[in-house]
Amino acid sequence: MTGRVPVTAEGPSRPASFGEARWPMALAVVTAMVLTLLLPDGLRLAPRWVLPSVEGLLLLALIAGDPGRIDRRSTALRALSIALVGVLALSAVWSTAQLVDDILQGGEETDSATSLLQWGGSVWACTVLAFSLLYFELDSGGAAARAHRLPRTPALAFPQQLNPELAGPDWRPRYVDYLYLGLTNATAFSPTDVMPLAPWAKIAMGLQSLVSLLLLGLVVARAVNVLA
Numbered sequence: 001m002t003g004r005v006p007v008t009a010e011g012p013s014r015p016a017s018f019g020e021a022r023w024p025m026a027l028a029v030v031t032a033m034v035l036t037l038l039l040p041d042g043l044r045l046a047p048r049w050v051l052p053s054v055e056g057l058l059l060l061a062l063i064a065g066d067p068g069r070i071d072r073r074s075t076a077l078r079a080l081s082i083a084l085v086g087v088l089a090l091s092a093v094w095s096t097a098q099l100v101d102d103i104l105q106g107g108e109e110t111d112s113a114t115s116l117l118q119w120g121g122s123v124w125a126c127t128v129l130a131f132s133l134l135y136f137e138l139d140s141g142g143a144a145a146r147a148h149r150l151p152r153t154p155a156l157a158f159p160q161q162l163n164p165e166l167a168g169p170d171w172r173p174r175y176v177d178y179l180y181l182g183l184t185n186a187t188a189f190s191p192t193d194v195m196p197l198a199p200w201a202k203i204a205m206g207l208q209s210l211v212s213l214l215l216l217g218l219v220v221a222r223a224v225n226v227l228a
Helices: 023-038 050-065 075-105 113-141 143-148 175-188 199-227
Strands: none
Touching: 023 050, 023 075, 023 113, 023 175, 050 075, 075 113, 075 199, 113 143, 113 175, 113 199, 175 199
16 A cells, blocks of 8 residues: 555545554664663563564564565464564563562662663663554454454443544554553553453553562662662
8 A cells, every 4th residue: 555545536535544554663673672681681581682683583584575564464464463463562571570689689680770770761661662563453453454444342342432522533543552561551550541442452551560560669679779
C-alpha cells in the first residue's frame, strides 16, 4: 500500500486499509537492541551481539516483506513479528531477573548507586519497550489486521473505543498508544485509561506491573542503601 486514495468520477473513495508507518515500531526495536548492547555481560541472556543480531535480522525481514506501512496480512510476516516480540520480551525478563538476583546477592553491577541506577533504568526501559511491542502485536490480530478492520470485541479497549464520539471515523490504535500503555502500566502498576478485556491482556499487564514494581522497588531500595 502506498497510502494514496483512489479517485473515482464521484471523488476520492475510501482507502482499502489504514496501515500505520513502520518506523515507530522499528525505532522501538532498535532502541531496545542498543540498550541490550550496552548492558554488562552479567545482565544479558546471550553474548553481546547474539540477540541484537537476531532481532535485527527479524526486523529487516519484516521491513522487506511489508515496507512503508504495515498493512499486508501474511502468516509468515505474522510469525516473524511474534518471534521478534518474543525475543525482546524474553531478553527483557531475563535481564530483569538477573538484575534482581544481583541486587539480592550483592553483585558487581549493583556495587555503586550510579551503575545501579544506570543498569536499572536500562533494564526497566527494555521491559517497557518489550511489553509495548507485545501489546502492539497481539491486540486485535496485529497491526496489519487492524489496518483493514477493527474487531467489535478488542483485547485492549482504548478510550476512543469505549467512547466513539471522542474518535474520528477511521481511528485506529497506533504504536504510540501501545507505548503509552506500556509506560503507564509500568509506572502506575495498574491499568490507567486502557482496559484489558482478553485473558492474555490481563495476564500480560499484570505480569508487567509485577516486574516493574519488583524492579523499581529493589533498585530504589538498594540505591538508598548504597548511598547511606
